[in-house]
Amino acid sequence: MLRTPPAASPDTVGQGVPVDLNADLGEGFGRWTLTDDEQLLSVVTSANVACGFHAGDAATMRRVCELAAERGVRIGAQVSYRDLAGFGRRSMDVPAAELAAEVAYQIGALEVFARAAGARVAYVKPHGALYNRVVRDEEQAAAVVEGVLLADRTLPVLGLPGSRLHEAATAAGLPVVPEAFGDRAYRADGSLLPRGEPGAVVSDPEAVVERSVAMARFGVVTAHCGSSVAVRARSLCLHGDTPGAVDLARRVRERLEASGVRVEAFA
Numbered sequence: 001m002l003r004t005p006p007a008a009s010p011d012t013v014g015q016g017v018p019v020d021l022n023a024d025l026g027e028g029f030g031r032w033t034l035t036d037d038e039q040l041l042s043v044v045t046s047a048n049v050a051c052g053f054h055a056g057d058a059a060t061m062r063r064v065c066e067l068a069a070e071r072g073v074r075i076g077a078q079v080s081y082r083d084l085a086g087f088g089r090r091s092m093d094v095p096a097a098e099l100a101a102e103v104a105y106q107i108g109a110l111e112v113f114a115r116a117a118g119a120r121v122a123y124v125k126p127h128g129a130l131y132n133r134v135v136r137d138e139e140q141a142a143a144v145v146e147g148v149l150l151a152d153r154t155l156p157v158l159g160l161p162g163s164r165l166h167e168a169a170t171a172a173g174l175p176v177v178p179e180a181f182g183d184r185a186y187r188a189d190g191s192l193l194p195r196g197e198p199g200a201v202v203s204d205p206e207a208v209v210e211r212s213v214a215m216a217r218f219g220v221v222t223a224h225c226g227s228s229v230a231v232r233a234r235s236l237c238l239h240g241d242t243p244g245a246v247d248l249a250r251r252v253r254e255r256l257e258a259s260g261v262r263v264e265a266f267a
Contacts, residue, residue, distance in 0.1 A: 018262040019216045020235035021253060022046040022158070022179070024078060024127070026064040027055035027087075027241060035240035041067050043249040044238065045265040046074040048125045048158075051106035054080035054088025062113040069117035074265040076158065077107040079144070080127035088128035089195065096143040103147025111151070123177065123266075124148050125158040126165070134165035135191055141165040145172050156266070161232050162190055177266050180233030182212035182252060183242060185224040190231065193224050205248050212236055212252045216261045234266050 025041070026049045027034045034055065041047060047068045050056030068075050080088035082102060094102070103124075111121045126134055126144060134141040141164040148155050149172060157169040161178035169176050183202045185193040193200040202208050215221050215231045223229045238249045256263055 018264040018266075019233070019256060020045050020177075020266045021238060021249070021256075021263055022048055022076065022125070022235050023238045023240045023245075023249065024048045024050070025068075025240055026050045026060045028060050029055055029057055029084065036246050037064050037240075038067055039246040040238075040240055040249060041071050041073050043246065043253055044073060045263060046076055046123070046158075046235065048076045048078035048127070048237075049110055050078050050127070051080075051110050053082045053102065053106055054078075054084065054086075054127050058109075058113075061110055062116070065110070065113040065117040065119065069114070069119040074122040075110070075114045075119050076123040076125050077110045077121050078125050078127045079103045079106045079147070080130050083129070086129075088130065091129045091133065094140075094143075096139055096146075099140065099143040100146035100150065103144050104150035107148065107151035107155070121152070121155065123156040123158050124151075125179075131159065132192065132194070135160050135163040138164045138168070141168045145169050145174065148174060158235060160191065177234050178232050179235045179237055180215045180221070180231045181237050181239075182208045182215065183239055183248075186221055186229050186231070188223045188225050188227050188229060190229050199224055201242075205244065205251065208248060209251050209255050213255055213259050213261070216256055217259055 021044045023040050023044045025037045025047045049064050081092040114121050145168040156175040156177050158177045158179050159165045166176040185200050220228050221231045
């Protein structure tokens with residue numbers, strides 16, 4: 001069971017504590033494009049860059065790193081299972097040693113392009129099926145952490161608060177960054193409703209904006225079942241593959257700032 005964190009108190013949320021906005025970027029491949037990277041980079045403060053395993057290729061990684069560095073946006077390695085055909089959203093059973101090596105490989109590949117752009121990889125975030133798996137799977141979570149340690153023993157790990165991933169990262173001495181999702185439905189235990197279930201993705205733009213502000217200011221969100229769930233988040237994810245993603249991201253940022261929330265990167 002997910003270990004749900006306590007509700008954030010008024011002195012830690014919405015009272016001068018900044019909130020990061022992150023988005024999944026670089027998720028094209030070859031001539032195929034998915035996200036409007038350039039426009040999203042004018043809104044977000046952190047970019048989760050696909051590292052070639054679920055999406056992305058060398059040229060795309062380089063371009064997004066250059067754009068992010070120009071705009072002062074932090075670059076994060078979005079690591080995943082090796083699953084281009086399934087966009088990294090299919091559950092896979094990868095041996096721990098192999099997964100650790102693949103995580104390190106992805107971080108290292110992105111680091112080359114980040115450094116060439118005058119920046120660096122500033123954090124790591126799992127993607128898709130791997131993200132959901134390491135919420136509860138101790139072995140896979142430990143493997144991801146091992147991969148991060150192989151690449152850089154100082155990198156923060158972005159993920160769901162109360163997850164096995166964050167427990168493993170903390171035990172290994174890695175910084176952790178709690179994340180929340182304005183456009184994803186939550187279960188009562190603080191985990192995300194699987195994408196295959198009805199209502200898993202919040203499609204109403206105004207609802208996404210309101211949920212984002214509530215999480216940033218008060219540390220709460222309404223779960224799919226109607227109950228109130230504590231959500232302690234330092235970073236809010238805005239999915240770049242959502243229709244109208246750029247406009248939605250702008251609306252979220254504008255409403256956050258209008259509500260007195262400082263929007264800035266965590267790393």
